[in-house]
Amino acid sequence: AQTVTQSQPEMSVQEAETVTLSCTYDTSENNYYLFWYKQPPSRQMILVIRQEAYKQQNATENRFSVNFQKAAKSFSLKISDSQLGDTAMYFCAFVNAGNNRKLIWGLGTSLAVNP
Amino acid sequence: NAGVTQTPKFQVLKTGQSMTLQCAQDMNHEYMSWYRQDPGMGLRLIHYSVGAGITDQGEVPNGYNVSRSTTEDFPLRLLSAAPSQTSVYFCASRSILGFGANVLTFGAGSRLTVL
Numbered sequence: 001a002q003t004v005t006q007s008q009p010e011m012s013v014q015e016a017e018t019v020t021l022s023c024t025y026d027t028s029e030n031n032y033y034l035f036w037y038k039q040p041p042s043r044q045m046i047l048v049i050r051q052e053a054y055k056q057q058n059a060t061e062n063r064f065s066v067n068f069q070k071a072a073k074s075f076s077l078k079i080s081d082s083q084l085g086d087t088a089m090y091f092c093a094f095v096n097a098g099n100n101r102k103l104i105w106g107l108g109t110s111l112a113v114n115p
Numbered sequence: 116n117a118g119v120t121q122t123p124k125f126q127v128l129k130t131g132q133s134m135t136l137q138c139a140q141d142m143n144h145e146y147m148s149w150y151r152q153d154p155g156m157g158l159r160l161i162h163y164s165v166g167a168g169i170t171d172q173g174e175v176p177n178g179y180n181v182s183r184s185t186t187e188d189f190p191l192r193l194l195s196a197a198p199s200q201t202s203v204y205f206c207a208s209r210s211i212l213g214f215g216a217n218v219l220t221f222g223a224g225s226r227l228t229v230l
Contacts, residue, residue, distance in 0.1 A: 033217045045205065045221035091157070095217050102173065103219065107157040 002027050004092050006085075006106035008052045009055045013082045014114050023092035031097040034068065034075045039108075040088040048090070051075065083114045117141050121206050121222030128196040128229045138169050138192040138206030144220070145211045147189040151202040152224075153173065158205070165211065166188055196229045203227075 004025045026032070035112035036048040051059045051068050058066050058071075063083075067076045077087055094107040119140045120210060128134055140147065148163035152174075160173030164183040180192040189208075193200060206222040 004167075035218070037219075043203065045207070045224075045225045047218055047220075050218060097217075102160055102163065105158045107155065 001105045002094075004104050005106055006092055006109050007036060008084035008091075008109045010110045011111075012112040012114055013079075015082055015084060017082055018078060018080045021079075021090050021092075021111065023075045023077070023106060025073050025075065025092070025094050025104070027073070027096060027104075029096045033095050033097065033103075034066075035093045035095075036064070036066070036075075036077045037091045037093065038086075038088045039091065040085070043076070045091075046094065049077065054067065075087060080110075084113050087111060087113045102106075119206055119208055119220050119222040121204075121225050123225060125226050126228070128193075128227065130197060130229060132196050133192070133194050134196065134227075135193075136204055136206070136227075138189045138191065138222060139187050140189075140206075140208040141187065141221070142208065142210070142220065143186060144208035145186070145207065147183065147208045148173070148205065148219075149179070149181065149189070149191045150205045151200075153202050161191065161204075166206060181216065193227075196227075198229045201227060201229045 023025040032053045038046045038048045049061045049064050063080045065078045089108045091108045093103045095101050095103045122137045147165050149161040150158045159175045161179050162181040164170045170181050204225045207219040209219045
């Protein structure tokens with residue numbers, strides 16, 4: 001079965017510091033996409049970053065970057081210079097390539113950024 | 116602004132009542148879906164559609180109906196509400212092809228309480 005595991009239900013970090021959220025997944029396919037979504041207290045789900053499995057280079061978006069280890073099926077999110085607005089639930093997800101494929105979601109990591 | 120619009124944002128129902136959650140997107144996305152989000156259970160797919168006239172079941176379809184008569188709209192119907200359907204519901208859409216393919220855009224969510 002295809003699964004996504006986020007082993008850290010809750011994390012906290014001091015403002016301006018760096019934090020890494022872990023995510024592992026399981027799929028037998030070779031071509032897929034990985035995502036991190038953020039859900040702040042407002043409830044709106046927002047895409048943070050995306051990685052194509054065929055790309056070896058790790059994706060970055062400003063203060064957000066990933067460490068993608070395909071062989072280990074690991075996709076961690078690093079948040080640098082944490083800000084109070086980063087306080088949110090973070091969900092890891094992947095989808096196998098193909099038109100009708102469904103996203104597989106982790107259960108989320110609740111991140112609190114402390115002043 | 117372009118995006119996914121969900122209504123209503125909040126709704127309280129009595130057991131046995133029916134209602135429809137509305138979802139509309141203006142991005143010409145082929146794929147639309149409904150999720151429910153419950154504490155500790157992440158996001159669970161209820162129903163999805165890959166185009167007008169085509170719908171299919173997700174993980175937790177029981178008690179819900181959908182239809183897709185146009186590309187833009189994907190309403191979710193609760194025919195006889197039950198307390199177990201108390202949840203936050205998200206509509207999400209994505210393009211199947213192109214650079215943005217597989218990236219879900221979410222609505223703001225609808226909090227439903229069934230008494």
